[in-house]
Amino acid sequence: MQQEIELAQLKKITDIIQKRFDFDFGNYAMSSFKRRIQRVIEIYKYASIDALIDRLNDADHKFFQEFLSEITVNVTEMFRDPTFWRELKESIIPNLLLNDREINIWHAGCSSGEEVFSMAILLTEMNLLGKAKIVASDVDNAILAKAREGKYPIKNMEVNQKNYERYEGSFLLQKYYKEEAGKAIMDKELVKNVEWREHNLVSGGSFAKFDLILCRNVMIYFNQQLQNTVLKTFHESLHKYCYLAVGSKESLIWCEIANKFVVVNNEEKIYKKVKD
Amino acid sequence: MSASQKYEIDESLPYKAIAIGGSAGSFQVVTKILSSLPTDFELPIMMCLHRLRHVRNGFTEALNIKSTINIEEPTDKEPIKKGKIYLAPANYHLCVELGNTFALSTEELFNNSRPAIDYMIQTAAHNYRHKLIAILLSGANKDGALGMKAASEKGALTVVQDPAECLIDTMPTSALKITKINHTLSVDKIIDLLLYIDQKIKKKK
Numbered sequence: 001m002q003q004e005i006e007l008a009q010l011k012k013i014t015d016i017i018q019k020r021f022d023f024d025f026g027n028y029a030m031s032s033f034k035r036r037i038q039r040v041i042e043i044y045k046y047a048s049i050d051a052l053i054d055r056l057n058d059a060d061h062k063f064f065q066e067f068l069s070e071i072t073v074n075v076t077e078m079f080r081d082p083t084f085w086r087e088l089k090e091s092i093i094p095n096l097l098l099n100d101r102e103i104n105i106w107h108a109g110c111s112s113g114e115e116v117f118s119m120a121i122l123l124t125e126m127n128l129l130g131k132a133k134i135v136a137s138d139v140d141n142a143i144l145a146k147a148r149e150g151k152y153p154i155k156n157m158e159v160n161q162k163n164y165e166r167y168e169g170s171f172l173l174q175k176y177y178k179e180e181a182g183k184a185i186m187d188k189e190l191v192k193n194v195e196w197r198e199h200n201l202v203s204g205g206s207f208a209k210f211d212l213i214l215c216r217n218v219m220i221y222f223n224q225q226l227q228n229t230v231l232k233t234f235h236e237s238l239h240k241y242c243y244l245a246v247g248s249k250e251s252l253i254w255c256e257i258a259n260k261f262v263v264v265n266n267e268e269k270i271y272k273k274v275k276d
Numbered sequence: 277m278s279a280s281q282k283y284e285i286d287e288s289l290p291y292k293a294i295a296i297g298g299s300a301g302s303f304q305v306v307t308k309i310l311s312s313l314p315t316d317f318e319l320p321i322m323m324c325l326h327r328l329r330h331v332r333n334g335f336t337e338a339l340n341i342k343s344t345i346n347i348e349e350p351t352d353k354e355p356i357k358k359g360k361i362y363l364a365p366a367n368y369h370l371c372v373e374l375g376n377t378f379a380l381s382t383e384e385l386f387n388n389s390r391p392a393i394d395y396m397i398q399t400a401a402h403n404y405r406h407k408l409i410a411i412l413l414s415g416a417n418k419d420g421a422l423g424m425k426a427a428s429e430k431g432a433l434t435v436v437q438d439p440a441e442c443l444i445d446t447m448p449t450s451a452l453k454i455t456k457i458n459h460t461l462s463v464d465k466i467i468d469l470l471l472y473i474d475q476k477i478k479k480k481k
Binding site: 004029030031032035036073075076081083159162163217219220221223224227247248249250251253254 | 330332349350351352353354365368371372373374377379380381382383384395399402426
C-alpha cells in the first residue's frame, strides 16, 4: 500500500533539485506535484520516497532529464476544445491580419506538439501558413524531440479527427498524415518553419514579441505566485492589443496584473493585452 | 435516540466543506439532493460526477434546472466559498489545494476517469481533514474508494449510499471494502443528514 507523502518530504525534493540542477519546482501546485512524485516512485519501483530522495542526491543530469519528463504532464489532443480553434479561425486570426504584418505565434509549453500541428493546419486551410512565424517551446527536451518528430499513436487520431470535425475543418485529418506501423506520421511541411525551443516558463522570461500566445492547461500546474510571474512574462512578450489564450477552465482574474488584459472571449478564455 | 444523537457526527461541528462523488448514473440522485437543500445552505459542496470527456456544455445546465443553488464549474485557483456548489468540469481532474482553493489538472485518466473522484476526495481530505464530509453515491467502477479511505484516515465524516438502493453498487461497496465508513444511508437519509447538519450549524451561529 502506498504511503502518504509528507509536505516536508516534497520540500526536501524541491530543495535538492534547486541546489543540484538549478531547477525550481517550489511553486508548482502541490496537489498535482505530489501525485507526479508518487507516479515517479511507482514507475521506478522505489521502496519509498526516501529512496527517490537518495537517488536525486547522486543523480546525474541524464537522470534528472528523465525525472523531469515524468513530472511534467503531457496529455494533449489536436484541436482540443474545437470551439476555441473555431474562434481563432473566425475572429482572432482575422483580427491579427488587419495589422498587415507577419503573425508571430508562441506555443508556450507545447508538449508533444499536437497544438502546434493544429495551428499549422488551421493556418494552411486559411492560406496563411507562409505569413506566420511559430515558436514552440517546452521545458522538457525529450518531449520537444517528440513534437519535432510528429509521430502519434494511430489510436489517438480518432479523438483528434472528432475534434477536427467539430472544429469544422475543411477536409479529413488524414490529409495531413500517413499511417505507418501503428503511427500517424504528420506531414513535415506543416511545421518546417516552426522554431522548437527549450524554455522554462518558471525562469526563462521573455525572449521575443508575439501577436498570439497559446499556453493552455500549463499554468494549472503552478501555484498563484508562479502564475503571477508567468503572466508578467507573457505580458512582456505580447505586442499591445494582441492575444493570450489559456485553458478553458483557467482564469487571469486571480493574477496581480489581470487589469492589463481584457477578456475577449470568456468561454474560450482568450485575453487581449490592453495596457503596457 | 434523542434528536441530538440522530446521526453520529462531530457535535463540535467543525465542518467546512462537503465532497460528493458519483457516476453519470447518479444524476437522478444528485438532482434529488440538490433540489432539497435550502438556498442558504451553510457549507460549500464540491461534486465530481463521471461525465462525457468531450462534451463541455449541458451537464451543469441540466443539473441546474432542479438545484436550489446555482452550480458552477470552478476555474483553476478559484477560492472555495461558502454557499456555493461546484462541479468538476469535463476532461479535468478537480483537486483542492491547501488554503481552500481549487486546482485543475489534465493528468492521465485515473480509474479510467477524468475527472477522477479519488483525486478530488483525497485532496479535499488532505486540506480539510476532519472538517470534511465525504459522500460517495452509486456507480459502476471503484473510483472514489481510495478517496473515502483517505477521508476516513483524516477523520472526515464519511457517508456512502446504501448499496441495496443503488442500481449499480460497485462504487459504495468498493469503499466499504477498504475502509471504515461512518454512515451507509439511503438518498433520503443522506438528504436528512445534510439538512440536520445545516440546521445545527445555523443554530450554533
